[in-house]
């Protein structure tokens with residue numbers, strides 16, 4: 001297909017990532033992905049290239065990044081992130097590899113309860129984070145460190161952060177649009193579709209926005 005692009009996906013075996021890879025393949029593009037457990041892919045596809053490994057390994061990121069057009073991370077391990085900022089450590093190695101390989105565009109999926117640099121969470125979101133979602137505080141702190149790193153040290157990269165609000169693996173509820181202040185709780189499939197559309201859209205570069213359904 002003319003205009004075929006290659007997407008490098010981290011977190012491709014996850015709940016958002018699986019939908020994201022399906023969308024990219026359906027659109028006729030190629031996917032390269034790093035998976036701790038490649039057997040989680042229950043299908044094979046000539047356009048899907050799976051490498052076995054963990055983001056915490058000393059994996060050759062230059063080899064993974066080389067020749068790709070877009071990089072996306074829908075990564076998380078809430079248990080590990082209580083102890084260690086594994087995503088931040090990884091993104092700090094990934095961005096220099098992207099620079100060396102001349103790959104510019106990067107989307108990172110964080111959470112709606114992760115506070116972007118120089119902004120506050122609304123009192124409602126802050127209360128949710130401190131109460132029902134407190135088990136994910138380490139994940140949000142890791143996401144916040146990633147956002148700070150990108151904003152402070154990586155503005156030569158076309159980074160985009162999606163602060164997603166996800167609840168279920170149910171069917172699509174519509175099309176999510178970018179929003180600075182409002183969010184909709186969406187199923188994974190809609191977040192994946194949003195990530196795909198947003199990654200291709202230059203207006204989202206250097207934003208850490210939420211997503212919501214148009215009313």
Ligand SMILES: NC(=O)c1ccc[n+]([C@@H]2O[C@H](COP(=O)([O-])OP(=O)(O)OC[C@H]3O[C@@H](n4cnc5c(N)ncnc54)[C@H](OP(=O)(O)O)[C@@H]3O)[C@@H](O)[C@H]2O)c1
Pocket residue numbers: 010011012013014015016017034035036037040053054055056074075076077086109110111112139143163164165166167
């Ligand atoms: N789930 C939510 O409700 C929600 C809501 C808002 C925002 N978010 C944000 O979105 C991100 C992704 O969420 P999700 O629910 O789609 O993810 P998920 O289903 O928990 O999957 C996480 C992905 O990250 C991968 N991963 C974790 N540690 C890894 C490592 N060391 N090396 C390689 N891969 C690793 C997992 O691989 P394995 O398959 O090997 O475990 C999996 O593919 C979260 O981190 C969070 O910041 C999530």
